[in-house]
Amino acid sequence: xxxxxxxxxxxxxxxxxxxxxxxxxxxxxxxxxxxxxxxxxxxxxxxxxxxxxxxxxxxxxxxxxxxxxxxxxxxxxxxxxxxxxxxxxxxxxxxxxxxxxxxxxxxxxxxxxxxxxxxxxxxxxxxxxxxxxxxxxxxxxxxxxxxxxxxxxxxxxxxxxxxxxxxxxxxxxxxxxxxxxxxxxxxxxxxxxxxxxxxxxxxxxxxxxxxxxxxxxxxxxxxxxxxxxxxxxxxxxxxxxxxxxxxxxxxxxxxxxxxxxxxxxxxxxxxxxxxxxxxxxxxxxxxxxxxxxxxxxxxxxxxxxxxxxxxxxxxxxxxxxxxxxxxxxxxxxxxxxxxxxxxxxxxxxxxxxxxxxxxxxxxxxxxxxxxxxxxxxxxxxxxxxxxxxxxxxxxxxxxxxxxxxxxxxxxxxxxxxxxxxxxxxxxxxxxxxxx
Amino acid sequence: xxxxxxxxxxxxxxxxxxxxxxxxxxxxxxxxxxxxxxxxxxxxxxxxxxxxxxxxxxxxxxxxxxxxxxxxxxxxxxxxxxxxxxxxxxxxxxxxxxxxxxxxxxxxxxxxxxxxxxxxxxxxxxxxxxxxxxxxxxxxxxxxxxxxxxxxxxxxxxxxxxxxxxxxxxxxxxxxxxxxxxxxxxxxxxxxxxxxxxxxxxxxxxxxxxxxxxxxxxxxxxxx
Numbered sequence: 001x002x003x004x005x006x007x008x009x010x011x012x013x014x015x016x017x018x019x020x021x022x023x024x025x026x027x028x029x030x031x032x033x034x035x036x037x038x039x040x041x042x043x044x045x046x047x048x049x050x051x052x053x054x055x056x057x058x059x060x061x062x063x064x065x066x067x068x069x070x071x072x073x074x075x076x077x078x079x080x081x082x083x084x085x086x087x088x089x090x091x092x093x094x095x096x097x098x099x100x101x102x103x104x105x106x107x108x109x110x111x112x113x114x115x116x117x118x119x120x121x122x123x124x125x126x127x128x129x130x131x132x133x134x135x136x137x138x139x140x141x142x143x144x145x146x147x148x149x150x151x152x153x154x155x156x157x158x159x160x161x162x163x164x165x166x167x168x169x170x171x172x173x174x175x176x177x178x179x180x181x182x183x184x185x186x187x188x189x190x191x192x193x194x195x196x197x198x199x200x201x202x203x204x205x206x207x208x209x210x211x212x213x214x215x216x217x218x219x220x221x222x223x224x225x226x227x228x229x230x231x232x233x234x235x236x237x238x239x240x241x242x243x244x245x246x247x248x249x250x251x252x253x254x255x256x257x258x259x260x261x262x263x264x265x266x267x268x269x270x271x272x273x274x275x276x277x278x279x280x281x282x283x284x285x286x287x288x289x290x291x292x293x294x295x296x297x298x299x300x301x302x303x304x305x306x307x308x309x310x311x312x313x314x315x316x317x318x319x320x321x322x323x324x325x326x327x328x329x330x331x332x333x334x335x336x337x338x339x340x341x342x343x344x345x346x347x348x349x350x351x352x353x354x355x356x357x358x359x360x361x362x363x364x365x366x367x368x369x370x371x372x373x374x375x376x377x378x379x380x381x382x383x384x385x386x387x388x389x390x391x392x393x394x395x396x397x398x399x400x401x402x403x404x405x406x407x408x409x410x411x412x413x414x415x416x417x418x419x420x421x422x423x424x425x426x427x428x429x430x431x432x433x434x435x
Numbered sequence: 436x437x438x439x440x441x442x443x444x445x446x447x448x449x450x451x452x453x454x455x456x457x458x459x460x461x462x463x464x465x466x467x468x469x470x471x472x473x474x475x476x477x478x479x480x481x482x483x484x485x486x487x488x489x490x491x492x493x494x495x496x497x498x499x500x501x502x503x504x505x506x507x508x509x510x511x512x513x514x515x516x517x518x519x520x521x522x523x524x525x526x527x528x529x530x531x532x533x534x535x536x537x538x539x540x541x542x543x544x545x546x547x548x549x550x551x552x553x554x555x556x557x558x559x560x561x562x563x564x565x566x567x568x569x570x571x572x573x574x575x576x577x578x579x580x581x582x583x584x585x586x587x588x589x590x591x592x593x594x595x596x597x598x599x600x601x602x603x604x605x606x607x608x609x610x611x612x613x614x615x616x617x618x619x620x621x622x623x624x625x626x627x628x629x630x631x632x633x634x635x636x637x638x639x640x641x642x643x644x645x646x647x648x649x650x651x652x653x654x655x656x657x658x659x
Contacts, residue, residue, distance in 0.1 A: 082650045089647065089656050093513070093523035096563070105649065123566060136472055136480055142463045144472035151468040176638035180646045207463030216483055222566040224559035226483060275480055282612075284486025286556035290547050293610065299535035301546075301606075305614045319640075320649050346623065351634040355625045384634070390623055398619035406618045410539055414616075422636065431640040435633065 080106075085116055086183060091172075096124035097223075099166065101187025104313075104334070105320035110161070110369040112190035114245050119252045120166050120188070120266060122287075123222030128272055130256040133220065135240070139277035142207025149256050153242060155197040155205075160239060160262070161368045163336050165189040165308050167265035167292065167413035173400070174409040177433045182318035185419065185431060189336070191369040192253075194260050196241030199234050202276070212278040216285075217259050220274035227268045228282035229261065233306075237262050237367075240273060263338030263367040264306040265413070267292055297408030308338030310397050311416035312345050312372070312389035323427035326380035331358070335370045337391035344390045345372040351384035351420065351434050352399070358387070383423040384434065400433055482559055482567070486549035489600030495571035496595035499588070502580025505573045509562045518542075518584045528584045531605055544585025548610055550602035554578045554594070575599075 052058035076083065085100040092098040100119040102112055112118075119125075130149045138144035169188035172178045179185050208231070215234045218226040229238070239260040242249060249255040254271030261268045267287060282288070282304070294302040312335035317323050335342045341364050346355040358372040372387070389397045400417035422432040484491040507516070515521050518528030530540025539545075543553060558574045560566050569577070579594035588594075588602060640646065647654030 084653070086647060086649060086653060089654065090645075091523075103649065123560060123563065136476065138472050138477050138481070144477060145469045146472045146476060147469040154468055155466060177640040178643060178645050180640035180643070181649055183649050184646055201461075204461045205463060205466055205468070218483070222560065222563070224482065224567060226559070277481070277483065279485075281485065281487075283483055284549050284552055285483070286547075286552050286560075289486060289549060289552055289610075290541070290543070290556075295534060295539060295541070297535065299539075300609045300611065301534075302614065303610045303612045305616065307614065307616065309616060344623075346625070350631065351629075353627065353629050353631050353634065355623075355628070388621075388623070395617055396619075396621035396623050398621040402619045402621055422639065422641075432636045433638045435635040435637050 083116070085119060086187075088179075088184060097122050099168070099188060101183045102190050103183050104187055104189075104315050105182045105318050107315075110191050110334070110363075110365075110371055111245060112192055114192070114247065114250050114253075117190040117192065117244070117250065117253055118164075118166070118188050121221070121252075122225050125251050126221045126272055127251065128220060128256060133256050133272075133274070135257060135274060135276070137202060137206045137276045137278075139216070139279050140209040140212035141203075141278055142209065145206050147202075149242065152197060152240065152257065155201055157195055158198060158239065159193055159195040159243075160237075160260075161191065161193045161363075161365050162260060162262045163189055163191040163308075163367065163369050164260075164266040164269055165311075165336070165338075166267065167305075167308070170415035170417070171412045173417075173431075173433070174404070174411065174415055177431045180319045180431050182313070182315060182320055186313045188266075189334075189369070191336075192244045193246065194239055194241040195243035195246075196239045196257075196260070199238035199240055199259070199276075200236075202240060203234060203278075208278060211280050214279050214282050216275075216277045216279060216283050217268070217270040217273060218275040218277075219254075219270045220272040225267075225270055225287065226283065226285050227270060227287055228285065228304075229268060229306075231278065233261065233264070261306075263308055263340075265292065265308060268306060292413060294407065294411035294413050296411065302411075305414060308336070309414065309416045310337035310339065310342065310389040310391040310395050311335070312342075312387040312397060313419045314347070314385050314387050314421060317385070317423065317427075317429050318421060319429045319431060322429045323378055323423065325427065326378050328375060328377050331374045331376045331385065333358070333372050333387050335360075335372055335387070335389040336368065337389065337393075337395070338367055339395060340366050340392040342370040342389055343392045343394075345370075346388045346390075347372075347374045347376075348386045348388070349376065349383045352386055352388075352418070355388065378423070380425055382425060384432070385421040385423060386418050388418055401435070482555075484551050484555035484558070486552035486555065487600075489551035489554075489596060492551060492554060492596035492599060493571045494596065495575050496593050497572050497574070497576025497579050498593050499576075499579045499583040499590050501573075502576035502578070502583070502594075505569070505577050506580050509569070509573075510577065513563065518581065527581055531585070534606065534609070542585070543581055544587060544605065546606050548604050548607045550578065550582060550587075550599045550604055553581060554599060 050059050083103050083106040087100045102116050102118045135147045166188035213231050215229045241260045242257050257273045258271045259269050259273050294305055314333040316332040335345045345358045347358050348355045358374040361371040364370050403417050420432050420434055422430045513524040514527050520526035527543050530542045530545035533539045557577050575594040579592050582588040647656050
């Protein structure tokens, strides 16, 4: 059905007759003006823009809107077109083995919309045919299996809300403050409700041999991306998931099937999962030897550093969302820990001299993003805003200085340091590091 | 902090045991979904090679010389003729002895701990545009060539399932494989935690031309 076919319906066309064409044109102009002003940062108030605020009635209030299934899947409002995943073009050789960042500055809850979930591909995003996709489970098992997607969906299902964070999130900031942006400093974290089958259910179904101590998980992408995982983690809380926030996984997140390893660095949550093999020792694959290992100042390296330690960040204000003028604001942020629930988040406005505990917002879930807020009256003076997460194990988020003292500045991964936002008297916000 | 982690691990183990006693694990085949994997199916997908001992390396072999030919055809466009890396593609050669430096150089020669891992990675992921299309012999040859470029094996080296696990990589013994974290001792002080006079901005992202724009269309800023 053509989108404008409804106009030929007798009643509607009569209604639309004189007023609607003009209103429609005005609306289009308004849309363009809105999009343009957001995109280019131009000031609103174009002379041609029809009045929409009181006392005037808005053009969209004096016309009929688009009908149902005008957008059968749906998409964000046109004015939100700039809220997108973004990459750092100079960071990688190409976009196929690269990363994109979630626009945390424009998100408002603990759930990342599926189209904005950060991406990390090692050989690009494959187009996997779900009918031909297979999961093979073999190695030290009693009965090796090949499962279709239909088989996998038939197993008992569970849904869990968990974050995934790339351990390189903040990796550009080990030496000094570099990226003046919330999105590019922290956007390699996202959180979703995942639905699938417990990995333990699948492993019980194939029968784990008693010599098995490790699992090797492998993707169907061109990288055949693979990692080793201790069997006890596989049996504890890992999921093999086919759905994300209520719909099938997005291709960027591993459609039709991915592993979800709660609380551990994102790269072990293998996307496009095609194979699980059990063995008695780890595999020492390229991704767990030459990459995703942490180089220390003495030249030694740490391997198998899977855990995401507690971390938090203030998402408002931030460089992308400065302050307008002095007055009362709500400081907003996100906290998370790979080791369980966030117990507390403290906020400082003076660079860590004095702290105040923020309010945590329900739901506070294990290994999931947790929202925190704190009312703050900004007096227009310079401020240094920080947040500090404490998780249920008692672990306290460190400063970058403390991390450097322990690990130097060449370890790339697992920078979970406190973020400092410098607020200037004009309300602008900059990423800084403190002594 | 260490003790609380250990405690939570113990607790985890306890919960698993408890869950096991309350709801016994289903017998293998309880659901009966799917098909038994045939030996032929397993053989086709069972591509992994274990890094430290080469378990899983297939028959076949390759010389340094043959490797130089395959490399020129398949690899040099990204990794450079001598492994120096084109554009931002990974450098494969050099950097030995720099890992403790201020600007360390991480390459196959300076960083990778296990030679069989190189075979495994080339086989599963390279060349980038056509992964897992090279013959086992060519993967052996490339492995030999890249090790030779790094002066780890001599010109006459022949890589095969017996020789590769015996190659001792320069950085082999520099890894610890147990996570020593938490390795910071941050404490949740609430007031007068530092002398305000000591709080100095040591670096700022302001004015650094590194950040792509975060509004409007995607930025296309070029490499610095």
